[in-house]
Amino acid sequence: MPMPASARPESGASGLSRIIDAAPLVIFLGMLIYIGFNAPNFMSFGTMQLVLNQSVPVVVVCLGLSIVVMAGGDDVVSGGIDLSIPATAVICAGIIAQLVTNTDTPLLLAIALALGAAMFIGIVAGLMVTRLGMTPLLTTLALFVAVVGVTKVVTSSRRINVDDPFIIFLRDGEILGISAGVVITLALVLVFYHFIHRTKWGLNLQAVGGSCEAAEISGLKPGHFLFWAFVIAAFTGFLASFFLLARGSGSSPGTENNLMLEMVLATFLGAAFSPRRVVTLWGAVLGAVLVAALSIGFKTMGVNVFWTGLIKGSLILVVLALAALSSRVKS
Amino acid sequence: MSASVLLMQDIAKTFPGVVALDAASLSVRPGEIHGLVGENGAGKSTIIKVLAGVYHADDGTVSIQDTPVSPVTSEVIHAAGVRFIHQELHLVPHFTVTESVFMGQEITTRLGLSRRLMCARAETFFRDVLDVEINGDILIRDLGTAERKLVQIARALIDDQARLVVFDEPTAPLASGEIEKLFRAIRRLKDRGIAIIYVSHYLSEITDICDRVTVFRNGRDVAVLDKVDENCANELIKAMVGREIDALYPKSGHTRGALVLQAKGLGDTGYFSDISLSAHSGEIVGIAGLIGSGREELIDTLYGLRPARTGEVTLHGKPVRFSSPADAVARGMVLVPRDRRRDGLVLDMSVSENINLASLEEVSCYGIELRNRARERASRQIRELDIRPDNPAIISRQLSGGNQQKTVLARWLATRAAIFLLDEPTVGVDVGAKVEIYQLIENLARNGAAILLSSSDPGELIGMCDRVLVMMRGRITHETSAVGLSIDQLVAMTTGASTQNSAEGHADAR
Amino acid sequence: MSIFRKTAIAGLLASVVFAGSAFAGEHLSLSGKRIGVAVVGTQHFWDREAFNGAVATVEALGGEVMAVDGGRDNQVHADNHDILLAAGVDAVISILGDGAVEPKFEALQDAGIPVFTVDHPSPFSVNNTTSDNYYMGTTIGRYMADAIGGEGKVAVFNAFEGALRICGIRAGLWKYVLADYPGIEIIQPELAEEFANAPEDARKQTLDLLSQYPEGTLDAIHVGCWDQPAIGIVQALEEAGRTDIVVTALDGGPETLEIMAEDGSPFVANVAQQPNLIGSTSAMNVARYFAGETLLPQTYVDVLPVNGQAEAKAVYAELGYGTLD
Structure with a gap:
């Protein structure tokens, strides 16, 4: 069916849709200001740094997920999504911890093996989705379960301490007075940003996700970009594993579930903050930091621990509902 | 050069x-x-x-x-x-x-x-x-x-x-x-x-x-x-x-009965505007128009699949507002959709199940489906419509396009509705099945149903209808009796080449 | 049980403790102090009771509570200590947790915030309040050995012996006792239970174990450090009709005491802790610390050995969980 003439938005967005567009940001800023006035020490350099510190692993996996969403389109069911990234992060952490602590393998060799495992997962996901045409949501969910299973075998489902100086540096080190993890993550975000938004390859990847047909007409191969998006996503899982090891001073079983939840929330929340209303790198990063800030804020305010989950979940539903409402008002 | x-x-x-x-x-x-x-x-x-x-x-x-x-x-x-x-x-x-x-x-x-x-x-x-x-x-x-x-x-x-x-x-x-x-x-x-x-x-x-x-x-x-x-x-x-209307069509003049369906000033931003039409019992009214003329959206709106922004619809003289197809069906109006594979048939259900889908109340007792009654009913419809193969248990996917379309028709015939909206009823159907479908439509009209037939085949519209409404860019630009209408004239109207009515449709997209 | 009722009971218990200590001539107060309470999770009875006991007592002593819950994720639990640090609380009570919290304790100590742990001995904590884990480990070892007549094959769920010191004590001393029974063999490799979803996970692992060890080749299943997996183990034994196999575990929460109290239950021995009292005692220790008293590194709270159905019913009543018939 040809595109109906009504798809043409009338001169500028209407007042209503502009209000709806601004609402998520207003709600979040409002919440943060409220928390700032009510939570002791919240508006302090220490807390800000804490927020950044705690959001580091989520930010890194969000980079991977946003790239997959950009390459595959933002339809949650049929579009691009990769739920296996947290599992990749956890298995890499497990491999490194197990080898370094329990078998005295040199750190570099352990890292190389972890990287190999991550690439294997990325390639499998990429091939299954692009070559076999499997649904990304189900494929990567199954991969998540499988990889977590293997992680349990590798670590015998036990906690393994790691005291390698490099990992300790990521945890406690500082660069220019700012936590090393935060600085390194910021550098990662900048590198990814350049790669996705400032290179031909990155722009083409976004085109493929935005409209598969448009990209094909322009001579681009959608499968190629989607495949590499999955590989890059697995790579971000590998990178995140270092921050997981640093944060936990080792590998603890069970960290993947929370990481996956926060990754998905932050990434799709980020879309509500981006001016183009699509998943972007900065949006995802901002989403991850805001989710961390809110949850720390609630804890600092002493909100009953039994209620925090409900408040967080409702806020996210509100933001997503507003995004859905905004696109309805526009059409 | x-x-x-x-x-x-x-x-x-x-x-x-x-x-x-x-x-x-x-x-x-x-x-x-x-x-x-x-x-x-x-x-x-x-x-x-x-x-x-x-x-x-x-x-x-x-x-x-x-x-x-x-x-x-x-x-x-x-x-x-x-x-x-x-x-x-x-x-x-x-x-x-x-x-x-x-x-x-x-x-x-x-x-x-x-x-x-x-x-x-x-x-x-x-x-x-x-x-x-x-x-x-x-x-x-x-x-x-x-x-x-x-x-x-x-x-x-x-x-x-x-x-x-x-x-x-x-x-x-x-x-x-x-x-x-x-x-x-x-x-x-x-x-x-x-x-x-x-x-x-x-x-x-x-x-x-x-x-x-x-x-x-x-x-x-x-x-x-x-x-x-x-x-x-x-x-x-x-x-x-380059051809004349062939003898596919059984038309033999209808007795126009009471006014059944009337729409006044119907509009939906960007798709169509200011649409007024009426259909009487025993009448077949055609809607012509190119793809994108708003014809499909109009049918969907009448059926309650899309909301109307302006205008009103009356049924048997009473204003109605359908918010869903279920409302329309309950008031005796049914749609045979253009894309039967997507909208009309549950392809993995049997023919019998598909035929009875819209009239489950009649074949069930306190919510329990009466299998024998359902099957008997389906068999009767299959015989009447000559659906082949004549096995009610066969899965609909295995039928040819024409027989699938007849299954959809059979379902709605089973409801004994008063108004039929037919959207491209013979697209992708072979000639033999076309003749049978035309005969079915004709029978419906003779039994007093009001029928709106939306089609891109000018021959079909002239052959089947009493009146034809021509839509272009979201408006009705012509309304004409089908008697004596030639294909050339109708094509000229739908393509905007007609000199008969120079007021070319200017759909206001706002 | 509603949250309100639970808090009411906790409050009651706390006031009993408070009254008790007041009777001893102490005038303890946390008035004007903000005490961070970090708990690894509140899903399980033990964790929740220890948490409730600590919170209720801090409040009863006039202190303000800032509570953080790790949602049964050791990583989140460890991170929560950073929040307490940033919020600048006066002291931290940290309940359970694995090695990931150690660097956090160190950071708190460096910032001059005293850390009081529950069931987590640490070089950075002022005081660790815990049950007498040594007594628990040896007692359950003796009871189990008696229950299988001093010989046979034993499977053990033992995921945390290396990761948590208290589990090292409990499982280690259990093994120490068994070393004197040459007829008892611990099946290798030992089993590792999941932390977050223990009963269901243990049920599946037990079913696998039973198919591996047919009738007559397995005599007991022991849970080395706690009792949640035992719920799933008993389920699996009943499903497979193998209730001849003896089950033992530690902690003695109400769920497992109820299972023990059933007729013909394979769950024969347990050692019950008093988690609410432990949490409450830890909070009292905080107050003692601020009152200038010198605390010993470890405070031991009494445990109640439970051997057989009759004792399960008695202990259930004694701990105020209700009555079982």
């Missing part, structure tokens, strides 16, 4: 069971706008796809600038300077104009994308080549449809290598006010020496913009007009249609 920029000769293409092209030829001279017209299935899009390298011709030759091209692949054709402007826009809504224009051919430096340079080039292109001002940083979704079309054109032409541009139904998504913008751009391209193939159903546009026209019918080029003006519309229609 060569005599032709494109010469396609004796192109043949056969699909299993269908001859799509049969020694068809097409010749385009340098710097001309060449129209390509024909009814649905005449072979227009097939020959364009052969040129694009999507289909490989069984026979025939293609030459560009007098150089034979073989094999015809999309790469070779692109290198030879042929560009295609598809009917669909295929743009990424959240990309900027610049990003869209340069998609796949971005300009980069060692540091990455040169956004500023690309933006400047895109804006210059719009200004110099297409004669419009478009800001390169604006998002596609903030553009009007006409501007989006121009972005699509810019994407095809930005590399400055184009010699021949094929426009496939370029005005289909545009409101009439926007068409002139597009035409101005197309004429500018012509002035720059670029040849253009213009494929369209709208004969008024063809006569307006084209220098020469080739008419296709039944897979061949049946006429070439070397001189085009407003007066040659009739000549075009004759060449396109």
